[in-house]
Structure formats: structure tokens, C-alpha cells
Amino acid sequence: MTTKDIGPKNPxxxxxxxxxxxxxxxxxxxxxxxxxLFRNVPKETSWFxxxxxxxxxxxxxxxxxxxxxxMYYKPSxxxxxxxxxxxxxxxxxxxxxxxxxxxxxxxxxxxVFLHMGRVFLFGSYKYPRELxxxxxxxxxxxxxxxxxxxxxxxxxxxAYWATVVAMNITASAPILGPxxxxxxxxxxxxxxxxxxxFYSIHMLVIPGxxxxxxxxxxxxxxxxxxxxxxxxxxxxxxxxxxxxxxxxAARERVPAGRREVTAxxxxxxxxxxxxx
Amino acid sequence: xxxxxxxAYKRDYAQAKAEGKPFFPYAIYKDHIVAILCFAWIIxxxxxxxxxxxxxxxxxxxxxxxxxxxxxxxxxxLLKIFKGENFLTPVIMATFIVPNVLMALLxxxxxxxxxxxxxxEKRPFAMAVAMIIFTSLAWLTYKxxxxxxxxxxxxxxxxxxxxELAAKVIxxxxxxxxxxxxxxxxxxxxxxxxxxNQKRGVQWxxxxxxxPSSKVPGSPMPPFASLSEPDLKALATVLDGLGTTYxxx
Ligand code: HEM
Numbered sequence: 432m433t434t435k436d437i438g439p440k441n442p443x444x445x446x447x448x449x450x451x452x453x454x455x456x457x458x459x460x461x462x463x464x465x466x467x468l469f470r471n472v473p474k475e476t477s478w479f480x481x482x483x484x485x486x487x488x489x490x491x492x493x494x495x496x497x498x499x500x501x502m503y504y505k506p507s508x509x510x511x512x513x514x515x516x517x518x519x520x521x522x523x524x525x526x527x528x529x530x531x532x533x534x535x536x537x538x539x540x541x542x543v544f545l546h547m548g549r550v551f552l553f554g555s556y557k558y559p560r561e562l563x564x565x566x567x568x569x570x571x572x573x574x575x576x577x578x579x580x581x582x583x584x585x586x587x588x589x590a591y592w593a594t595v596v597a598m599n600i601t602a603s604a605p606i607l608g609p610x611x612x613x614x615x616x617x618x619x620x621x622x623x624x625x626x627x628x629f630y631s632i633h634m635l636v637i638p639g640x641x642x643x644x645x646x647x648x649x650x651x652x653x654x655x656x657x658x659x660x661x662x663x664x665x666x667x668x669x670x671x672x673x674x675x676x677x678x679x680a681a682r683e684r685v686p687a688g689r690r691e692v693t694a695x696x697x698x699x700x701x702x703x704x705x706x707x
Numbered sequence: 708x709x710x711x712x713x714x715a716y717k718r719d720y721a722q723a724k725a726e727g728k729p730f731f732p733y734a735i736y737k738d739h740i741v742a743i744l745c746f747a748w749i750i751x752x753x754x755x756x757x758x759x760x761x762x763x764x765x766x767x768x769x770x771x772x773x774x775x776x777x778x779x780x781x782x783x784x785l786l787k788i789f790k791g792e793n794f795l796t797p798v799i800m801a802t803f804i805v806p807n808v809l810m811a812l813l814x815x816x817x818x819x820x821x822x823x824x825x826x827x828e829k830r831p832f833a834m835a836v837a838m839i840i841f842t843s844l845a846w847l848t849y850k851x852x853x854x855x856x857x858x859x860x861x862x863x864x865x866x867x868x869x870x871e872l873a874a875k876v877i878x879x880x881x882x883x884x885x886x887x888x889x890x891x892x893x894x895x896x897x898x899x900x901x902x903x904n905q906k907r908g909v910q911w912x913x914x915x916x917x918x919p920s921s922k923v924p925g926s927p928m929p930p931f932a933s934l935s936e937p938d939l940k941a942l943a944t945v946l947d948g949l950g951t952t953y954x955x956x
Pocket of ligand 1: 543652
């Protein structure tokens with residue numbers, strides 16, 4: 432940024448600048464943030480490329496509504512059901528917060544699936560973004576587990592029996608299955624400890640995992656750059672130019688790429704550089 | 708992907724980026740519009756579709772289906788397809804093999820499909836596989852969403868001590884939330900109206916009830932090991948005779 436010194440600065444702004452400089456000097460945060468915000472993305476990115484961000488935003492909303500719910504929820508088999516009733520019927524706007532958390536879960540699942548669908552249809556999982564896809568798949572699985580563990584917390588009969596079945600399904604898996612199921616249930620059967628265990632998994636373990644993997648996922652997205660839609664005008668033109676150059680080279684029996692492109696009306700062949 | 712193709716991709720992307728626009732504000736504003744619409748949808752749904760709470764557990768009712776959240780419906784529906792009725796459709800298919808194959812496919816997609824081609828119309832095989840998986844999951848989810856609940860108390864013909872006790876145990880343990888017995892019931896487990904024809908024997912049923920997976924590997928039916936011996940005996944006797952000695956009225 433260029434500074435146009437037009438006299439003494441407002442002292443408050445001076446202090447602000449000082450703080451920014453101090454932090455920048457020691458962490459490079461300003462450089463990092465400007466790199467993240469002002470990095471270029473391909474011109475023709477589409478609206479479908481907003482779904483990952485939307486999933487992340489809804490995850491944030493789930494965290495906020497979840498924190499409010501946790502202030503009233505009592506995770507024990509004697510009190511869980513009553514505390515949910517209390518939230519739904521007595522706490523001011525409790526019904527709204529619970530409703531938002533419940534519909535937010537649905538929205539997040541839908542968004543994550545849509546996001547995955549768009550990544551698949553755009554072919555964005557291909558080189559060099561394979562590992563972004565892998566971290567994404569882990570996020571999908573974690574999100575589903577969020578739903579599984581949260582469902583039991585209401586402790587009503589539907590959720591209870593559904594979880595009994597889900598745990599039996601887990602236990603039926605070969606080799607590790609029985610152990611995993613016993614660990615999740617806190618014993619061979621569902622009981623009071625299962626509830627507190629699910630509570631801690633739902634509140635601490637999985638959110639921690641999601642945060643970690645969202646961090647990795649985002650880092651990779653920013654580092655590799657968001658992909659360009661495969662049908663972008665620019666890529667069609669680049670491909671067309673490339674093929675034209677190859678044809679011309681073939682005509683002149685010169686290996687493609689060696690031919691000197693002098694009077695080419697479209698100078699932007701694939702070789703045009705740019706910062707990474 | 709070959710080295711040269713990777714290099715070509717990098718060059719092409721560098722050009723796209725060089726001709727691009729800064730993320731802030733040209734991309735991020737779209738992100739925020741969509742996120743705000745999602746928030747609005749969530750608040751709207753929370754207002755128009757109030758979240759309910761079911762009945763507490765341990766009440767002897769049978770008129771509900773043990774349903775997970777809708778995004779697990781496909782798993783429960785798979786269970787109904789592979790009920791363990793014969794050795795060709797073992798329950799383990801639904802509980803272990805299919806879900807794990809799906810998960811492996813999910814994680815490994817970029818390592819299976821390694822061509823540089825990204826345009827939809829040039830990837831017919833990938834499209835076909837995706838469509839098949841998507842349609843099956845959607846269909847299973849739809850089936851799960853429309854399955855019905857059971858209702859009504861049970862009486863057996865001819866009546867004796869065993870049937871009386873068995874009817875109570877069935878009601879108290881929610882068997883009908885997974886099995887059709889009489890006219891109604893869930894269809895997560897097999898229909899039990901003619902289970903006696905299988906001639907499994909009373910002891911098989913007792914063992915199966917105590918620990919279903921000891922008889923049917925991978926059974927998702929919960930164990931009823933806490934039932935008393937007389938309860939188990941009466942229930943097993945009735946089950947073993949259902950469709951032969953006993954009929955549901
Ligand atoms: C909690 C779940 C998830 C969050 C919060 C999330 C977030 C994001 C965000 C913010 C982006 C930037 C571009 C965009 O919005 O499209 C992105 C890109 C990406 N995501 Fe996700 N994602 C999630 C799940 C997934 C899943 C399930 C997959 C696939 C299995 C996946 C694969 C990818 C890939 C490959 C990219 C790079 C796409 C590109 O460069 O065009 N993500 N993700």
C-alpha cells in the first residue's frame with residue numbers, strides 16, 4: 432500500500448497502526464491475511480462454488496446454538512428428556528434455538544452433500560486437489576457422526592431404539608466392530624453411561640475433529656487455489672489455441688511448442704505466466 | 708496423471724489465476740449471500756416446523772418405528788433388503804460390506820479416477836457410477852421415509868399361558884417396532900407371522916433372543932438377555948409355533 436502523507440495522523444489511528452505493525456512484525460499475520468483475502472481466484476468461478484463456505488457457516492451456527500443448548504441440557508439418563516422438554520416448552524426462545532440446531536443439522540448435511548456433488552461434477556478432486564478431497568471425505572463422515580451422536584441426546588423412544596440398532600450394526604462389523612461398539616456404548620448394553628459418552632463425543636470429540644479438518648481443508652483450498660469450472664470460456668479458448676498451435680506446428684513439421692509464435696492474433700497461449 | 712499433464716495443468720491454472728479476480732470481494736460476496744440464505748432457511752424452518760419430542764423410553768408402546776435421522780434411512784433400508792433370510796443376502800452385507808465399500812469409494816475417488824479430464828461430457832463412466840450410487844441412495848432414503856408404524860395389541864389363537872405371557876413381553880419390548888406381528892409392525896426385521904415354519908426350535912429362539920448375533924452373525928436386532936427365563940421360554944415357544952401351532956388373531 433502506498434502512503435500519501437498529508438500531515439499528522441489522528442492519534443487513535445496511529446495507535447491502531449502501531450498495534451498492526453507490532454503484530455505483523457512478530458507473526459506475519461497481516462501478510463497472511465492479505466494473501467488469503469486478496470489472492471486471485473479464476474474469473475469465472477460459479478455460484479456452485481459457494482456451497483463449501485455455506486457448510487462452514489452453518490457449522491459455525493451449529494456451534495453457537497449448540498452452546499446455548501448446552502447451558503440448559505442435562506446429560507444424564509434421568510434428566511435428559513426433561514431438560515429437552517424444559518428447553519422446548521419453558522426456556523425463552525428455547526424452541527427456536529433447538530429448532531435451529533435441528534434444522535441446522537439437516538442443512539449442514541444437505542450442504543456438505545451438495546458441495547461434494549459439485550466437487551465431483553466439476554472434477555475438482557483431480558490433480559492437485561486429491562488430498563483436499565480426502566480431508567473433505569473425512570469431514571463428511573464426521574458430520575454424519577455428529578448427527579448420529581446428537582440424535583440420542585433427546586433420549587426419547589425413537590432416538591433410543593434407533594441408536595440401539597445403530598450400535599448393534601457397529602458391533603456386527605468384523606474384527607474391530609465389537610470393540611468399537613463397546614467403547615461407544617460404554618459397555619455391552621446401552622445405559623446411562625452411553626448417554627454421557629455420546630454427549631462428550633458430540634460436544635467435544637467430533638467438533639474438535641471437524642475444526643481440525645476444516646482448517647486443513649481450507650488451507651489446501653487456499654494454497655492450491657479454487658478450481659476453475661471445466662467449461663469456463665477461458666479454458667475453452669486456451670484449449671482451442673493449443674490445438675491450433677499444434678496443427679500449425681504439424682503443418683510446418685516442427686515439434687509443438689518449439690514453433691515461434693510471431694504473428695499469432697491471440698497471444699494468450701497456455702504458456703502465459705502469472706504468479707502461483 | 709503423467710508428469711507432463713500435471714505440468715500442463717499447473718500452467719493452465721496459473722493462467723486462469725493470472726487473469727482472475729481477487730477472492731475479496733469478488734468471490735467472498737457470493738459465499739456470504741448463499742450463507743445468509745441458508746441461515747434464513749434454517750430460522751424459517753425452525754419457526755414453521757417446530758421440533759417435537761417423542762415419548763420417553765421404557766414405556767411399553769409399540770406404535771413407533773425406531774427411526775434414525777433421515778440421512779441414515781438408507782442404512783436402515785439396506786437392512787431390510789439384506790435381512791439374513793438366506794445365505795446369499797447376509798445381514799453383514801447391509802451392516803458392513805455395503806457401507807464400507809461406499810466409504811472406501813468416497814475416500815479413494817481421486818486415486819481411482821486419475822485422468823486429467825474434467826468436462827462432464829468426457830467422463831461418462833464416472834457420471835454413470837455417480838448416478839447409480841446417487842439414485843440408489845435417494846431411493847433407499849425415500850423408502851425409509853415412507854415406512855409405517857405398527858399398532859394394536861396382540862392376541863394369539865389358541866390361547867394358553869405361553870401366548871398370554873408372550874403378548875405382554877412383545878408389547879413391553881417393542882418387537883413390533885421392527886417386526887410385523889399380526890397386521891402391523893415395522894419392517895426392519897423379518898415378518899414373524901410364519902416364523903414357526905422355519906422349524907428353528909425353542910432353544911434356537913431363546914439363544915437368538917439372548918444374543919441375536921450368536922445365531923445370525925451381524926444381526927442388528929438388540930439382545931434381550933435381561934428377560935427372565937419364563938418370559939424367554941414362553942416367547943420362544945410361541946415364536947417357534949407361529950404360523951403352525953399358533954396364529955395371530
Ligand atoms: C464440513 C464439511 C465441509 C466444509 C466446511 C468444506 C469447506 C470447503 C470450502 C469453504 C471450500 C472452498 C470452495 C467451495 O466452497 O466450493 C471447499 C473446497 C473443496 N472441498 Fe470442501 N468442505 C466440506 C466437505 C467436503 C467434502 C465432503 C468433500 C469431498 C469428499 C470436499 C472436497 C472439497 C474439494 C476437493 C475442494 C476444492 C474444490 C476446488 O478447488 O474447486 N469438501 N470446501
